Amino acid sequence: MLKIYNTLTRKIEEFIPINPPVVNMYACGPTVYDYQHIGHMRRYVGDDILIRVLEFNGFKVKQVMNITDVGHLVSDSDTGEDKMEKGARKFGMSTWEIAKKFEKQFFNSINALNIQPPSIVMRATDYIREQIVFIQTLEQKGFTYKIADGIYFDTSKFPNYTKLSGQNISELKAGARIEMVAGKKHLTDFALWKFSYSKVQSKNTPRVSSEGKRQMEWASPWGLGFPGWHMECSTMAIKGLDTETLDIHTGGIDHISIHHTNEIAQSEAATGKEFVKYWVHHNFLHVDGNKMSKSTGNIWTVEGVVKKGFDPLALRYLYLQTHYRQEMNFTWDALEAAQIAYKRLIEEVSKLKNPKVGCAEYEEKFLEAINDDLNMSKALSIVWELIKSNYPDSAKAESLLKMDQVLGLGFDKAKEKSKSIKIVVPAEVQRLIEERNALRKQRSFTQADHIRNKIRKLGYNIKDTPKGVQIEKI
Ligand code: AMP
Ligand code: ZN
Numbered sequence: 001m002l003k004i005y006n007t008l009t010r011k012i013e014e015f016i017p018i019n020p021p022v023v024n025m026y027a028c029g030p031t032v033y034d035y036q037h038i039g040h041m042r043r044y045v046g047d048d049i050l051i052r053v054l055e056f057n058g059f060k061v062k063q064v065m066n067i068t069d070v071g072h073l074v075s076d077s078d079t080g081e082d083k084m085e086k087g088a089r090k091f092g093m094s095t096w097e098i099a100k101k102f103e104k105q106f107f108n109s110i111n112a113l114n115i116q117p118p119s120i121v122m123r124a125t126d127y128i129r130e131q132i133v134f135i136q137t138l139e140q141k142g143f144t145y146k147i148a149d150g151i152y153f154d155t156s157k158f159p160n161y162t163k164l165s166g167q168n169i170s171e172l173k174a175g176a177r178i179e180m181v182a183g184k185k186h187l188t189d190f191a192l193w194k195f196s197y198s199k200v201q202s203k204n205t206p207r208v209s210s211e212g213k214r215q216m217e218w219a220s221p222w223g224l225g226f227p228g229w230h231m232e233c234s235t236m237a238i239k240g241l242d243t244e245t246l247d248i249h250t251g252g253i254d255h256i257s258i259h260h261t262n263e264i265a266q267s268e269a270a271t272g273k274e275f276v277k278y279w280v281h282h283n284f285l286h287v288d289g290n291k292m293s294k295s296t297g298n299i300w301t302v303e304g305v306v307k308k309g310f311d312p313l314a315l316r317y318l319y320l321q322t323h324y325r326q327e328m329n330f331t332w333d334a335l336e337a338a339q340i341a342y343k344r345l346i347e348e349v350s351k352l353k354n355p356k357v358g359c360a361e362y363e364e365k366f367l368e369a370i371n372d373d374l375n376m377s378k379a380l381s382i383v384w385e386l387i388k389s390n391y392p393d394s395a396k397a398e399s400l401l402k403m404d405q406v407l408g409l410g411f412d413k414a415k416e417k418s419k420s421i422k423i424v425v426p427a428e429v430q431r432l433i434e435e436r437n438a439l440r441k442q443r444s445f446t447q448a449d450h451i452r453n454k455i456r457k458l459g460y461n462i463k464d465t466p467k468g469v470q471i472e473k474i
Contacts, residue, residue: 026248028066029068032067032106037300041110044113062119063118065118070226071194071229071232072084073229113312122239138192148182149194153265154189190228192266195223245277248276288331317345318338321376324376335424346414366406387400425460461474
């Protein structure tokens with residue numbers, strides 16, 4: 001039985017879908033205004049593992065993912081410029097062009113990481129009409145009010161507004177650093193529809209481009225404008241999954257207190273039904289102990305990681321070592337170690353042949369680990385135990401291929417992969433290796449040995465083989 005942590009109840013619960021074996025799952029997707037980085041990717045690998053574990057347990061998962069291509073403002077509290085308009089200016093392209101460019105980059109990244117594509121992908125700009133109808137329902141039910149900035153949701157009318165985050169509204173007010181849109185009745189009220197031209201625009205938070213016009217805007221019963229960010233997710237989740245109550249909704253932990261809280265309020269206000277049974281949230285990835293940010297220049301994309309000589313599945317292997325609810329600290333040393341471990345793993349798997357009756361003992365242990373709130377680091381240690389065990393190769397091969405349905409580490413392509421993955425060494429070690437190669441060519445063996453010692457001091461062993469130099473981390 002699969003057990004998973006539910007943010008809503010703050011407990012690890014047995015997973016029971018509404019209509020088994022079907023599982024309806026919605027994932028907040030990327031905002032396509034800039035490059036998606038390895039922090040974002042940690043989250044999508046996390047979702048991929050969840051889906052694979054559900055499938056391993058015999059469920060049939062239908063996953064809808066949205067692409068946010070309008071309406072996500074720089075601040076989550078409905079102030080600031082639309083990220084898309086800002087991104088368009090940064091890259092000197094139209095909003096529609098950057099949406100296309102970064103959607104492509106997103107799908108290339110998830111593909112490289114062996115993430116299964118969502119069953120259905122929905123772009124916010126393709127469902128403007130449906131979002132307007134959704135807002136009209138809320139209007140008819142008396143949950144909205146109009147101010148100069150747009151149409152807002154009145155959170156005081158929705159009981160238990162903070163049930164997901166468990167936040168206390170008075171604490172929220174006390175600690176409010178949130179920029180308050182003029183005319184909003186309560187701190188937590190949020191935009192359903194924003195007007196293109198609003199009197200509350202300020203110089204610091206331009207709503208429109210330097211030409212004075214939004215690139216993305218639509219006519220509505222309330223006037224020219226665009227939907228608030230949260231609206232797309234409620235509308236497309238219910239439409240795409242064809243149900244008002246989803247089994248699972250996922251996202252990053254940053255979404256809990258505003259975005260998902262607002263999704264719940266507007267969805268439950270409109271339908272009168274519970275919106276989501278299980279909320280699953282992934283923790284963040286930090287780099288060298290710091291938040292990934294442009295100012296510290298520590299933003300890395302999957303393409304960047306590959307350019308440095310890493311296999312994207314070594315990055316996947318690294319992600320699996322940290323539990324999805326724990327913060328993960330990315331370092332290049334950790335990725336180098338993951339690439340070495342992953343190469344060894346793939347080499348072991350590539351030696352196995354003729355899969356036949358697997359090892360029930362290890363398969364059971366593996367299932368227990370993945371069903372224990374997705375304990376993937378434990379699952380990986382069971383994989384290694386199995387490899388080192390005395391079971392026949394054919395049994396190991398059978399069980400490992402089965403386990404890889406969840407791990408997604410490319411065991412079925414182990415032969416090709418074991419040849420292509422290189423050990424990535426620091427630039428200094430690489431330079432010394434080249435220097436040593438040159439000395440050996442000149443038959444200056446004593447000096448070459450001297451360099452080998454230097455390399456050893458940096459933590460690497462060198463072996464000369466007929467195929468060239470082989471490097472191992474000590
Ligand atoms: P965005 O595409 O900017 O809307 O981001 C999508 C989501 O990716 C964010 O809301 C987070 O949930 C997640 N995310 C962003 N940065 C990180 C990070 N450093 N680590 C993990 N997840 C992240
Ligand atoms: Zn969302």
